[in-house]
Amino acid sequence: xxxxxxxxxxxxxxxxxxxxxxxxxxxxxSSEQVVKIIDCGPYYQIEGGEVGIRNKEPLxxxxxxxxxxxxxxxxxxxxxxxxxxxxxxxxxxxxIGKMLDDHKDFNLINPFDSGGETLxxxxxxxxxxxxxxxxxxxxxxTEGSNVKVPAxxxxxxxxxxxxLGVWKGGEALVSILPKPGFEGIRVRRWRDIKGSIxxxxxxxxxxxxxxxxxAVLLAQEIGSRKTSDDPFIDKFSSLIFGAxxxxxxxxxxxxxxxxxxxxxxxxxxxxxxxxGEIFEIWDHVLRIGSRKGREDISLxxxxxxxxxxxxxxxxxQRVHLRYLLDERIKIRAYPNECIKEVVENVRS
Amino acid sequence: xxxVKLEEIFRNEAVEDFGSALRKAxxxxxxxxxxxxxxxxxVETKPDFAETIKKFLRRYETHARKLHLKRPTEENLNSxxxxxxxxxxxxxxxxxxxxxxxxxxxxxxxxxxEIEKGGE
Numbered sequence: 001x002x003x004x005x006x007x008x009x010x011x012x013x014x015x016x017x018x019x020x021x022x023x024x025x026x027x028x029x030s031s032e033q034v035v036k037i038i039d040c041g042p043y044y045q046i047e048g049g050e051v052g053i054r055n056k057e058p059l060x061x062x063x064x065x066x067x068x069x070x071x072x073x074x075x076x077x078x079x080x081x082x083x084x085x086x087x088x089x090x091x092x093x094x095x096i097g098k099m100l101d102d103h104k105d106f107n108l109i110n111p112f113d114s115g116g117e118t119l120x121x122x123x124x125x126x127x128x129x130x131x132x133x134x135x136x137x138x139x140x141x142t143e144g145s146n147v148k149v150p151a152x153x154x155x156x157x158x159x160x161x162x163x164l165g166v167w168k169g170g171e172a173l174v175s176i177l178p179k180p181g182f183e184g185i186r187v188r189r190w191r192d193i194k195g196s197i198x199x200x201x202x203x204x205x206x207x208x209x210x211x212x213x214x215a216v217l218l219a220q221e222i223g224s225r226k227t228s229d230d231p232f233i234d235k236f237s238s239l240i241f242g243a244x245x246x247x248x249x250x251x252x253x254x255x256x257x258x259x260x261x262x263x264x265x266x267x268x269x270x271x272x273x274x275x276g277e278i279f280e281i282w283d284h285v286l287r288i289g290s291r292k293g294r295e296d297i298s299l300x301x302x303x304x305x306x307x308x309x310x311x312x313x314x315x316x317q318r319v320h321l322r323y324l325l326d327e328r329i330k331i332r333a334y335p336n337e338c339i340k341e342v343v344e345n346v347r348s
Numbered sequence: 349x350x351x352v353k354l355e356e357i358f359r360n361e362a363v364e365d366f367g368s369a370l371r372k373a374x375x376x377x378x379x380x381x382x383x384x385x386x387x388x389x390x391v392e393t394k395p396d397f398a399e400t401i402k403k404f405l406r407r408y409e410t411h412a413r414k415l416h417l418k419r420p421t422e423e424n425l426n427s428x429x430x431x432x433x434x435x436x437x438x439x440x441x442x443x444x445x446x447x448x449x450x451x452x453x454x455x456x457x458x459x460x461x462e463i464e465k466g467g468e
Contacts, residue, residue: 310354314442317449318389324449325374325382333451343446344355 003046003103011240011258013124013149013157015179018044019164020156021103022187024096025051027058038184039237043106047184053096063089067162071175074122074244075251084158087117091155099152109153117154118146122175123161125242125256164190166197166214170204172243172254176214179258181235189234193221203286203298207243211259212302213286215239219264220279226268233268236261263308266345274341281332285320288331297323313346357435357443362427365420366401367447369408372417374448379411385448388441397437398429 003021007014018037025048026035033049063085073081092099119127130144149157166176178190202213218236226233238261243254267275282301289298300316323331334342357363370388373381384404391397405420412419420428431440 310439310442313354314438314445317442317445321374321385321445321449325380334449336450336453339446339450340355340358343358343443344353346354348353 001048001050003048003100004106005044005046005103006106006108007042007044008109010119010124010126011179012161012175012177012242012256013119013127014044015177015240016123016157016160016165017153018046018180019160019177019187019190020158021099021160022046022048023062023159023163024059024092024099024156025049026187027062028053028096035187036184037180037187039180039182044180046103051100053100056093056096059092059096060089062159063092063162068165068167069162071165071167072122072158072161073120074173075120084117087151088155088158091151092159095152095155099156102152109150116148116150119149119154119157121244121251121253122242123157125244125253128253131253164194166194168202168204168210168214170202170210171206172245173251174207174210174241174243176211177240178218178236178261179238179240181237183233183235185234185236186232189225189232193218193225193234196221203290203302205290205295205298206302207241207255208259208306209286209289209298209302211239211241212305213283213298215259215261215264215305216279216282216286219261219268220276220283223268223276223279235265238262259306263305263345267341270341274337277335278338278342281334281338284332288323288329294323294329308345309347313343354439354443354446357431357439358446360427360431360443362420362424362431363440363443364447365424366428367444367450369418369420370404370444371448371450371452373404373408373411375452376411376415378415379408381407381411383407385445388444391437391441394429394432394437397432397441401425401428 003025005014005018005021022035022037025046028051029035029049030052031049035046035048038045038047069081069085073084076084121128127147129146161175161177164177168174168176178185197214197217200217202217203209218239222234239259241259242256244251245254246252267278282305285301286298288294289296289301297316297319300312300319304312304316320331323329324333370384373379374385381404384400384407387400387403391400405425408417409419411417428440
């Protein structure tokens with residue numbers, strides 16, 4: 001059985017909906033078939049087995065209290081947050097039939113409809129009030145309007161972000177979600193990988209270092225699974241991120257966008273052992289660069305991981321060499337085969 | 349020029365030979381020729397590159413004679429300058445520095461240990 005999630009242009013919201021639907025299908029599936037999400041350009045395709053909605057008990061496990069509700073509803077507090085939590089639970093149980101039916105075909109949704117639930121900034125940075133309307137040039141000041149989305153889509157997005165979003169603090173609080181690629185990913189596998197990434201600390205020097213470190217950990221996890229018996233490799237195309245920073249009592253958007261993963265996948269594709277060693281070195285370097293006064297090395301390495309050109313490589317290797325020659329800091333050098341592999345993938 | 353991959357230059361025999369010499373010049377405590385590294389990092393033109401290599405070889409020669417180190421060959425020197433003509437100073441420079449970042453091979457480590465023990 002195939003389901004479709006049409007994209008609205010709000011990257012995080014779209015991917016969360018696809019993940020949410022994938023998780024719902026995984027919870028309700030009556031066969032052993034694994035649920036796979038594929039990016040097909042204008043829509044996400046979700047492949048799964050037959051599902052039965054008579055027994056709704058498995059759905060309750062998707063919205064338990066131990067999940068990071070405070071992150072997903074970061075901008076709401078107290079009773080407003082409680083209302084959102086109970087709304088999500090209610091919609092999931094009462095409208096599950098509609099939720100599945102809406103996605104059996106290519107149905108577009110109108111994210112700027114006046115009805116429905118408010119999409120919060122923490123669910124997608126582009127939903128921030130004041131992004132779409134001029135607020136300062138008006139005669140009377142307004143904060144801008146909320147983005148309202150259909151309750152079923154909003155619930156799917158909440159489920160996706162609750163289970164599969166990665167949150168990392170630092171200069172700003174960053175929500176990170178790997179975007180499924182054209183070859184697809186398995187929902188269960190990503191859930192396992194996410195669990196491992198969540199436990200590890202990452203460089204918090206800047207949003208870029210946080211993203212680069214998360215990307216390296218993700219590549220490490222995928223690489224280690226590549227050597228297992230299952231030959232399927234989850235293909236993520238990029239990391240979608242939204243960083244927020246607190247100003248007084250309010251969370252404001254800091255930066256958002258996508259962080260490319262293609263360079264890390266290029267390294268992963270060729271060999272089994274060498275990329276693992278490269279990612280280990282990068283993890284080690286980013287950790288060394290997390291200390292005060294050593295920011296230059298993590299900043300230059302994360303710039304190289306994001307934009308692997310000969311210029312960024314040269315910039316990074318200069319810094320790394322300085323650390324290597326400084327005996328006070330124990331930093332690893334690259335084995336010859338690792339540096340060959342990296343240099344081979346550097347772009348002109 | 350944009351088609352050129354850094355890898356091609358990195359794997360070139362002359363670059364490997366000079367890169368290995370640069371690595372030794374930086375890592376062996378008795379040498380630690382940081383001046384050559386700094387000069388190499390900021391070189392932009394072919395005449396400046398030639399001048400930097402000349403200075404590096406002059407400094408390296410003194411230590412190589414004393415510590416019995418392998419020196420880059422004349423043939424490789426010609427090839428290196430040929431690469432600068434063919435590609436660009438920037439890429440050759442980046443490839444050379446990449447070699448300096450490589451972990452020393454087993455033979456080099458033994459060589460370095462012997463030098464440190466004073467058994468040259």
